[in-house]
Amino acid sequence: MRKILSSPNGVAGVILLAIVMIAALLGPWIAPYDPQLFHSQNRLEGPSLDHWLGTDQYGRDLLSRILNGAPATVLFGLGATALGVGVGSIIGVIAGVAGGRADGVIMRILDGMLAMPELLFTLLIVTFLGGGTLQALLAVAVAFTPGMARIARSSVLSVRTREYVLAARARGESRAWIVVREVLPNAIGPIIVEATIRVSFAIMIGATLGFLGLGAQPPSTEWGLMVSEARQFMFRNPWGVIIPGIAIAMTAMGFNLFGDALRDAFDPKRSH
């Protein structure tokens, strides 16, 4: 942690993440208004003392909607990444440890999945599953799996031939013991770094799906959906699209900066 805080990027990432986490944990309770309440006298207003960030086309308070959308947005990013990274890592570790023909077959299939642009892949899966938050989460997780499997595999391969693994093998330890006690703890660094950065991708793809009407459905306060709903009125009240846009960017940037600082902390060579 001290290493992360030693770079300005790391500090910025931690601050951004702290803001986002506070919003995600406490958002619904510190919001000044009910996010679905219509203030019909104050529609499409800019920031004011009553409504700090302005209001949308129904007069709903934007600050309250952003704060209420925070838990869902952050949980979406964390959930989709955890699932994709978990499944991907298991596949990657199996391929890396097994080697030989099994490895070859698994990697060819993953290459086929990686041959489709990520967003296209996600769109296909969402269409197959039907729109909705949970479906979007599953789709992002599936789209993340092949890339994560590749990273986990190469991470395992680079550890596999190290002296301490050879030593454990020479001691006659079982294969499972070696994988769990020697290979995994040493291969996990790159996986964690990649996972942190991918949370920001997951949040961005989730918001994009919401925007396209394939993720969260109205009257949800999911940030991408908020941009999509405010677009019709963007020339009358640009705050309706700017505020959720900034919220998405802040969250994605927080995870990105934090992930980069984490990478430097794990691998001092790369910190320039």
Add this chain to the structure above:
Amino acid sequence: MNLSYLIHRLGAVLVVMAIVTVAVFAITNVLPGNAALMILGENATAENLAALERQLGLDRPLVVQYFDWVGGVIRGDFGMSLRLGLPVSQVVGSAFINSMWLAGIALAAVTIISIPLGAVAAIKRGTIYDTLIGLFSYVGTALPEFVTATLLLVLFASPANTIFPAGGFVDPTEDFLGFLDHAVLPVATLGLVLMAHISRQVRSEMSEVLSSDYVRAARLKGLSERRVIWRHTLPNSLAPAVAVISLDIGYLLGGIIVVEEIFAWPGLGRLLIYALQNRDLPVIQAITLVLAVVYALSNLISDLVIAKLDPRVRYA
């Protein structure tokens, strides 16, 4: 160029493409509702449905249907669109050309701008330029296309102050300036994310080269800074830059889906969203396949360029 390297890489591309056709066919066949149901609608009777399924060959085993489809694809026949009443190859073909205009211009603009940007950041490491470019790259990679596009529309296409058109497309072979006018905002949207990403990668690659032993040796020899950078650093940073750009082509091909939808650009992305919403299976299959082929070919080309630039790759 080493011939066996080329053949090896081409073989790998073919294997991957074969897997992609299976994946595309599988995904589109687990989509609820088949082509017969799409054509006849929800209220079709069971007999009509069965008759049309027989006519379209949908009652045959999936494996037979798959090879039938692949056979058509190889001959350039993707079947008929279920919604548009036109051959898929015709619909997708014209959309493909429109998309390639957009993606091509975006890619060219991004390459021209972001490589010098990253290089300057690396050379002037620790100065205000570096900080600004770094900040730009973090903000740029954190903005999804739909947010950038919407913000650009608010800034440049509001009814009160229309600097660029809010959407639409002009055929570049008829009116090139009109085409460029309509392309500015979509290209800027696509470019921002890519520029942010590529310039950051170029900076990091070049920093690595700048702190390498041979650059130190070149400096110790007393070469001018200009010569160190142009003769020793830049050529060695080019191969990684090409690799980064080719990776980002996948991102670009995903980005055009959203950008075309927002800016009403009649390309593959907009057609894909239409096809997905209307369950136009042959069109979905064709677009997915085309995008995967473009992605695979661009990766292949970049690998060949890298092999040309960096002899170590060829013999690895």
